[in-house]
Amino acid sequence: MSSGNVVEHKGTLYGVGLGPGDPELVTVKAARLIESAEVVAYHCARHGRSIARSVAEPYLRPSQIEERLVYPVTTETTDHPGGYQGAIDEFYERAAARLAEHLDAGRDVVLLAEGDPLFYGSYMHMHKRLAGRFEAHVVPGVTSVSAASAVLGSPLAERDEVLTVLPGTLAPEVLAERLVSTDAAAVLKLGRTFDGVRQALEDAGRLDQAWYVERATTEKQRVEPLAEVDPESVPYFSLALLPSPVNAGGPFHAAAQATDAQEHGEVVVVGLGPAGREWTTPEALAALAEADDLVGYGPYLARLPDNPRQRKHASDNRVESERAEFALELARRGARVAVVSSGDPGVFAMASAVLEVAAEKGDVPVRVLPGLTAxxxxxxxxxxxxxxxxxxxxxxxxxxxxxxxxxxxxxxxxxxxxxxxxxxxxxxxxxxxxxxxxxxxxxxxxxxxxxxxxxxxxxxxxxxxxxxxxxxxxxxxxxxxxxxxxxxxxxxxxxxxxxxxxxxxxxxx
The missing domain is CATH 3.30.950.10 (Tetrapyrrole methylase, C-terminal domain)
Incomplete structure (x- = not known):
């Protein structure tokens, strides 16, 4: 789609959908635009990491200008006089102004978006503010709903069935009413809304039909019957799916159960480096961000910021075997566990202790991520x-x-x-x-x-x-x-x- 009233010699804004997470699901057009853009912009939280950028990374060039649009708040409270919405609106205005400077200077700007840019995406807020002043194009991407259906191996809807897409932020009673009146449904924006979504599914009498899909198409994807999911383990990038009733109990459902049976936790032994965050590799930071449980010596765990989604398990420095067995047991229950070490975990640290204990049963996968040594x-x-x-x-x-x-x-x-x-x-x-x-x-x-x-x-x-x-x-x-x-x-x-x-x-x- 394009806006009218294009001004000559101005840059062009592209809202580029990257799909659900697998870089191979980026479209050919999206990859071409990312590679050729003078400016690549992406939204991120204050920790600085961006899922959109990580998906697009194979297509980036070192000479490109990168614009990080850092949200002032995500789900926490704010002292902004306009409240949460006021803080977000002000942020969108500032972000649009930053991109407009590049567009006014004649630079093309690609704004990255997970999934599809206009499907519950942040790009739409930039499009509404900039499309009337500059040429703007939207490159669609594979949505998280389509990705979840694919990894579940079950059709979303068939023949005359009605599919409804709902935000998990709706009140549970409103959500339950919508779930009762539709054939199939996808409920997005879980995370902190999970308890309310689960209650709505139960009230609608459809909890036993619902599936939970997390980080679909990535190495960390997770598929489970929603009724069995621990609310404390649910990140924002997950959704609930009620697939096609016509196919319930058929071969697609059986395939989904088989996929779920193969899902299990893992232990990643992570080297933090010798001191602060700047000494920790991006690979290690990504593993820490994805973990459900963090296990380690107390002072090392204290170096990591608290995340309400994660559980920290601190212990004394002289109980390495016990710590390793504890981490492995958490993984056996399905958790993604990061065992942290200072420096490199393979140098007088936790990697050998974890692998020694894991070798006794051989039932939990263990990865070791290196760190800068002392x-x-x-x-x-x-x-x-x-x-x-x-x-x-x-x-x-x-x-x-x-x-x-x-x-x-x-x-x-x-x-x-x-x-x-x-x-x-x-x-x-x-x-x-x-x-x-x-x-x-x-x-x-x-x-x-x-x-x-x-x-x-x-x-x-x-x-x-x-x-x-x-x-x-x-x-x-x-x-x-x-x-x-x-x-x-x-x-x-x-x-x-x-x-x-x-x-x-x-x-x-």
Whole structure:
């Protein structure tokens, strides 16, 4: 569709439907427009993530201008004088003005929309404000209703049946009245409205016919009889479906039950990196956002924002096996569980504990998502001490004998490897650093550089470089990591006045 009164030399606005989530369901026309646009805009909440952008990502170019239109509120309350609606209306006006600046400058703007742009979508608010001033085109997309019908494997309506699409925000009694009077129905906008929608289906006598479909066509899609769904596990991107009564109990219904039988939870072990959100990968952030339950050591969970849809399960740092079994049991009940670790979960962290327990039964899928390690973080602060061969070793004797640690220290020191030393000290382990220093001095020069990194990336960050002979236990605590240089590791003055530590990639022969 197009608006009239087109002004020459102005840009064109395109409302581009991306479909329900699978990037392969983006139309050829939508992909072409996304690739060629000068400006790509998308709505998102204040956390900055955008489902629309993630769907369109395969078609984006690095040189494009991206405009994030960040909602001031989503479902929470606001102190705006006009209330929630006033805050949203003001936001739409500002967003339209931002896009108009690009259009006035002659730039084409593609505004991304999940599903179809004019089907309960945010694009319509921009279209109403801009289509009278600029040329505007809408590219339709596959709706969530069509996607849900497809993954359920059941027709929406057949012959003379009537399909009704309803918002879950209707009052339960109004919704029940509509559900009684229609053949088939799709109820959108669940999330916080789920309890009311379930009540309406029950009051209409149709709860046993209803299906729940979440994130249809994506890797995280979920299909269940709606009566069995835990209200606390329901995100906004889900819907209730009453498919064609003509086909109820037939082969389509059986296929849907088979699909549901295959659905199960999973455990994702996620590395948060060494400190704040900026050290966490987008892949890890996406997994955390999709989880129903978050499991981990208390201080690590405290780094994550509270989400009313999610449950946090904090525990002590010394119960790794118990924590792993708890997470796996949640997944057996159908939950999507994220087990969090600081740094990388595969380096002295939860990945091995979860996989060890999971291997006993082999009934829960486990994925491991990498994170930036503490060793990498500390090394980056001083240069490149890990530029050649290095090893990673823990001084904790809680899970292995001290004699084994000493043997390994001697072996790696004799092999002239740079050593990243994890867990050098704790409240109860106060002598190991001095003992390790003495072992290393059997093979290393007293002048060997040692980097002491503490709370790197955090508010109390400190990084010092000392001689191996001067390494003092009192300078090291449980929040530290040590990098012990090899015979080739060098210290050089940096242009900013600070020393740079690096290990050359060429080894002397």
């Amino acid at each position: 060793a990498q973080a500390v090394a980056s602060r001083v240069g490149a001490p890990l530029g050649h061969d290095f090893c990673v070793l823990s001084l904790s004797d809680r899970l292995k004998p001290w004699e084994v640690i000493v043997d390994r220290l001697r072996a790696v020191a004799a092999a002239d490897l740079v050593i990243a030393v994890y867990n050098p000290a704790s409240r109860s382990r106060t002598w190991q650093v001095g003992a390790a220093r003495d072992v290393l001095l059997e093979h290393r020069s007293p002048d060997t550089p040692v980097v002491i990194g503490r709370d790197v990336g955090g508010p109390e960050e400190s990084v010092r470089v000392v001689r191996l002979a001067d390494l003092d236990q009192s300078d090291v605590d449980m929040r530290c990591l040590l990098l012990v240089g090899s015979s080739t590791t060098r210290i050089a003055p940096g242009a900013d006045g600070r020393d740079v530590v690096f290990t050359p990639r060429r080894y002397p022969v």
